[in-house]
């Protein structure tokens with residue numbers, strides 16, 4: 001009798017997961033290659049299960065189906081074809097039945113990754129791509145829970161007869177209406193989808209996720225696809241941490257992507273493969289894992305504030321200010337960089353008692369950057385909350401991570417149940433008196449990047 005592992009092998013199943021991120025320090029400056037940022041991977045991961053679609057004998061299907069079963073209306077079907085003049089593989093969303101929102105990040109990733117696959121695997125391009133099914137499963141912390149469920153126990157702490165919350169819960173909304181918590185869903189998704197497609201379609205001799213070379217190819221390809229989907233606005237720290245986990249990150253030169261034709265344009269597939277495989281050493285990003293550490297017994301935790309923030313327009317405004325004030329910017333950015341380096345040093349050298357003394361002035365500098373550029377990087381409401389939160393016993397330091405704004409806060413705190421309880425109580429009281437919703441998420445800072453998962457754990461989802 002075939003066991004689950006045999007079944008998995010028969011359908012060519014593979015599961016890959018990639019972590020979310022928190023840019024603890026280095027927002028804005030990390031967009032400039034002169035500077036770097038301190039980014040931690042998170043324990044919340046996005047998993048992608050890739051498997052073959054088996055068709056009845058004689059039935060020919062050219063379809064890739066991507067599903068995100070935690071959301072309503074989230075099945076995307078794509079046809080695909082090889083474009084003339086080396087334009088690579090182009091996918092087209094197929095509509096059958098009720099119209100489905102498009103998924104720009106998924107569609108763009110398919111165009112880039114499938115084009116790369118047929119370019120590097122000559123055997124594959126001769127035989128074409130077999131139909132495949134891809135399932136996206138995101139850990140629950142990526143999205144806010146509907147309000148009435150906010151206090152329900154999770155499966156590990158279920159009590160009093162309540163049904164436990166499933167590992168991958170249904171959010172009861174479409175993806176468009178879901179409330180993201182700012183953990184970097186698109187970068188984790190693009191990275192795990194890219195890794196799952198490469199692992200599913202390519203033989204280990206051409207792609208092996210467990211090797212340094214495999215990670216390098218994945219990183220370059222996921223960066224290109226994510227940048228394209230995002231409109232080339234990010235530094236790429238989120239994709240870097242999705243692949244490599246926690247690191248000090250210096251970005252690649254933006255000019256790297258300037259000459260790459262778009263999907264479907266003449267010469268796209270060859271240019272993409274050359275850029276990703278990078279024989280010429282063009283990728284000048286730096287990913288320094290050895291500079292990151294955490295003292296034992298210290299955790300990085302995230303608070304979700306039920307409020308939206310527009311990162312893109314914030315970056316635009318800071319850049320307008322930067323362009324108009326080059327001297328002031330150089331000084332401010334150098335000051336911020338010194339604090340980023342110091343924070344990384346204090347954490348990796350396990351100098352727990354000094355964490356607060358480094359994070360406080362970093363917050364002050366970010367607030368000043370916000371005031372000078374007219375951007376709410378640490379708005380008054382966040383300032384008041386973080387000042388009070390820092391007084392809770394066991395909290396070492398706080399910060400509005402990444403671009404800042406209203407929607408998230410990071411807490412460096414003692415990693416024990418008593419501190420967690422005090423912080424939760426503080427946030428509950430703060431929410432009540434300030435008429436907002438702030439909660440401590442389960443997610444923690446973690447060092448590990450992309451990884452293959454045991455398919456057996458996902459056998460519920462196998463065809």
Ligand SMILES: Nc1ncnc2c1ncn2[C@@H]1O[C@H](COP(=O)(O)OP(=O)(O)OP(=O)(O)O)[C@@H](O)[C@H]1O
Pocket residue numbers: 068103104105106136137138175180181182183184185186187189
């Ligand atoms: N679970 C999912 N299933 C399918 N697509 C997803 C999922 N999560 C994210 N995406 C894709 O990523 C897009 C969100 O990307 P966007 O750049 O707006 O967010 P982000 O900045 O990465 O997220 P965050 O706010 O978590 O940092 C969605 O529109 C969708 O295309």
Ligand SMILES: C[C@@](O)(CCOP(=O)(O)O)CC(=O)O
Pocket residue numbers: 022023026027028029030031182233234235236237311315401402403404
């Ligand atoms: C402002 C910026 O430096 C950080 C944005 O971080 P986040 O998406 O707010 O976590 C942009 C970037 O580096 O891509």
